[in-house]
Amino acid sequence: MKISPLxxxxxxxxxxxxxxxxGTGPGGRIMAADVKEPATDGSLGGGTTMATFELLPTRxxxxxYYVYDTxxxxxALGDISLPIAVQxxxxxxxxxxxxxxxxxAVVKAGMAAPCMQGRTEPADVLIFExxxxxxAAVTDAAKKTIFKISRECAAGNPxxxxxxxxxxxxxxxTTRACxxxxxTPGCRPLFAFVDRGNTPKExxxxxxxxxxxxxxxxxFYVHSSIPESEANGIAANLHAMLYNPVRLLLLS
Numbered sequence: 001m002k003i004s005p006l007x008x009x010x011x012x013x014x015x016x017x018x019x020x021x022x023g024t025g026p027g028g029r030i031m032a033a034d035v036k037e038p039a040t041d042g043s044l045g046g047g048t049t050m051a052t053f054e055l056l057p058t059r060x061x062x063x064x065y066y067v068y069d070t071x072x073x074x075x076a077l078g079d080i081s082l083p084i085a086v087q088x089x090x091x092x093x094x095x096x097x098x099x100x101x102x103x104x105a106v107v108k109a110g111m112a113a114p115c116m117q118g119r120t121e122p123a124d125v126l127i128f129e130x131x132x133x134x135x136a137a138v139t140d141a142a143k144k145t146i147f148k149i150s151r152e153c154a155a156g157n158p159x160x161x162x163x164x165x166x167x168x169x170x171x172x173x174t175t176r177a178c179x180x181x182x183x184t185p186g187c188r189p190l191f192a193f194v195d196r197g198n199t200p201k202e203x204x205x206x207x208x209x210x211x212x213x214x215x216x217x218x219x220f221y222v223h224s225s226i227p228e229s230e231a232n233g234i235a236a237n238l239h240a241m242l243y244n245p246v247r248l249l250l251l252s
Contacts, residue, residue: 002029010035024244034244054232055239065192065221066228068235072242074214077101098216099129100150101245102193103169106220107141109238110167110191113230126163126189127153128170132178135159141167168192191234192221216242 003011003018007030011018016035023030059067077098107123110116123142128135137159138144138152159182168179168189183189196217220238222231 002027004029004031007031007035054229055235056232057228061224062221064188064224066224066226066231066235068220068222069196069218070220070235070239071215071217072239074098074216074242074245076243077214077245097150097153099127099169099195100146100153101242102195102216102218103127103138103141103149103153103167104146105238105241105245106167106169106191106193109234109241111142112237113226113234115226115230121166123167124163124165125167125169126159126165126179126182128168128174128178128182131171131173132175135182137163137165163187166190169195171195172197188223190223190226193238194219194221 001019002023002025004025008018010016011021014035018030021030021034022028024034025031055068055070057066058069061067103125107125111119111123122140125138125141126135127138134156136153136155137157138149139157139160141149144152162184163182164184164187166189168191170179170193172194174194196219197215220235222234224231226234
């Protein structure tokens with residue numbers, strides 16, 4: 001049985017037998033987040049597949065989009081932050097921010113849908129932070145690790161001309177006009193994620209004391225060209241991956 005040192009420590013503290021858990025890390029290794037969320041029939045395992053459950057829209061369709069208003073407890077991100085922070089400081093000279101995890105989760109959830117299989121267009125992302133003042137483009141994000149996404153977000157990659165992103169990620173204070181001015185006229189992204197709270201601007205820090213009680217409130221939009229049952233599955237996948245961020249560290 002493979003188990004990370006932090007996961008073993010959490011098991012001992014919580015009185016959980018490691019052999020009762022299903023690991024989501026490489027080679028089935030039990031990670032810290034697995035201790036917080038034991039695997040169920042709806043778990044994603046090491047790779048990314050569609051969830052077997054659905055998250056239903058919370059509002060009627062708006063401008064041809066299904067709308068999902070929800071929130072997720074991000075405490076698991078705090079639980080695994082120490083080894084992540086150490087590795088990031090070695091490789092990135094920085095640390096991942098919450099927005100990096102959001103971008104990774106949105107892309108993985110969206111691209112796992114059956115309707116997205118065989119798609120030839122790249123999974124391009126357009127990111128807005130600080131009420132739209134900070135913008136970054138991440139092209140072909142499905143082929144990039146969270147490490148690469150973090151570097152490109154931090155660098156503020158310029159937006160290419162005639163940009164038609166598949167995904168939009170922004171905070172609650174980014175206006176529609178700001179988004180429209182940054183994409184090709186008439187562009188209709190398939191997915192949009194709006195952070196409804198105050199996403200911590202600081203990076204995820206060792207110990208992550210501020211993450212223990214952090215609830216991420218958000219609205220997720222899926223274009224109605226995607227079948228509703230698949231849209232509901234995508235929304236459920238996104239919620240599950242944000243809750244268990246270990247999955248977002250894997251490339252597959």
